[in-house]
Amino acid sequence: MWTLFHKFGSPKWFFGIAGRLMPWLLALGLGLLVAGLVWGLAFAPKDYLQGNSYRIIFIHVPSAFLAQSVYLMMAVAAVVTLVWRMKLADLFVQAVAPVGAVLTFLALFTGAVWGKPTWGTWWIWDARLTSMLILLFLYFGAIVLGSAISDEKASARAVAVLILVGVVNIPIIKYSVEWWNTLHQPATFKLTEKPSMPPEMWVPLLLSVLGLYLWFGWLACYRMQTEILRRERRTRWVRELVRAEGH
Amino acid sequence: MAFDSLSAFLTMEGHGSYVWVCYCVFVLLLTALALWSRSRRHAVLREQRRLLELEESGTREQAPAAATFSRIHPS
Numbered sequence: 001m002w003t004l005f006h007k008f009g010s011p012k013w014f015f016g017i018a019g020r021l022m023p024w025l026l027a028l029g030l031g032l033l034v035a036g037l038v039w040g041l042a043f044a045p046k047d048y049l050q051g052n053s054y055r056i057i058f059i060h061v062p063s064a065f066l067a068q069s070v071y072l073m074m075a076v077a078a079v080v081t082l083v084w085r086m087k088l089a090d091l092f093v094q095a096v097a098p099v100g101a102v103l104t105f106l107a108l109f110t111g112a113v114w115g116k117p118t119w120g121t122w123w124i125w126d127a128r129l130t131s132m133l134i135l136l137f138l139y140f141g142a143i144v145l146g147s148a149i150s151d152e153k154a155s156a157r158a159v160a161v162l163i164l165v166g167v168v169n170i171p172i173i174k175y176s177v178e179w180w181n182t183l184h185q186p187a188t189f190k191l192t193e194k195p196s197m198p199p200e201m202w203v204p205l206l207l208s209v210l211g212l213y214l215w216f217g218w219l220a221c222y223r224m225q226t227e228i229l230r231r232e233r234r235t236r237w238v239r240e241l242v243r244a245e246g247h
Numbered sequence: 248m249a250f251d252s253l254s255a256f257l258t259m260e261g262h263g264s265y266v267w268v269c270y271c272v273f274v275l276l277l278t279a280l281a282l283w284s285r286s287r288r289h290a291v292l293r294e295q296r297r298l299l300e301l302e303e304s305g306t307r308e309q310a311p312a313a314a315t316f317s318r319i320h321p322s
Contacts, residue, residue, distance in 0.1 A: 037270070041266070041270065042248055042249060042250065042256065043248060043249055044249060045249055046249060051259075051260055051261075051262055052259035052260055052262040052263070052266060053259075053262040053265055053266060055259070055262075055266050056265065056266055056269045059269055059270060059273045060269070063273070098280075099280060102276055102280055105276075106272070106273055106276060109269070109272060110269040110272070110273065113265050113268055113269050114265065114269070116265060117261075117262055117265055215277070219280065219281065219284060222284055222288070223284050223287075225288075226284065226287055226288045226291050229288075229291050229292065229295060230291045230294075230295075233295055233298065238295070239299060242292060242295045242296055242299055243296075243299065245292055245296075
């Protein structure tokens, strides 16, 4: 059990596995994403209430979905960092925090642009929008704190604590549309119920969510590999790899 | 196809600008993330190669002499 744990925690092992997975993740992710977006943009029927502006959903929902689940993944990694001091967990946090911030920004931006024709305003301080803005600041906090502390282990622990404190925001985002009266519409997908949309709308949405997930997987692997190359400079295998890349 | 013509597809009954701005920003930011990550990878590799070469040239040549101490005689 412990040998397995150490194997999964080893940067060298991860580097190899990631390299093998990445082409699949990228090809499948981009394929699904393009299929979902083209379908949603050009072929899905118009919404009877919101007209064509609802087509923003095909990028808004995947971005918002990923923004929250990336944060949850970072929180799991933060626990692993604090309890087991696993190198890979901190590598993951450092590598994906900027990606999560961009996805959160995209969710806020597309939401604002969607809000203008639908609600008549770009922004209101409603519960869902405000809690998403807090998520963006949590991402910024994790990035800035991580780069402000130069000692690797101290920085990993500080960022992990910040992420775990911020995790309270995630259920607030999720239930904000139910707990408070907000302008934001309720969730499109629920695990326990059938979607309220016809399949011509939710199938492309599902495709773009899956596609963005896989694309994120690819980018996370790639960025983690880069971090490994930077941090494991002193190990022999990284030296050999760097030497081989140079010729 | 949900639209009759290309112009209908572009204007989307007045909602076109909102929809297209969102899609463009989405594609732009994802592309920027990927390109930024790539340039970072190249920068890290370049730096590691430089350090490696520096170390190798350092070991091949004679290491610089350790600091020497000379006795001074305060008058």
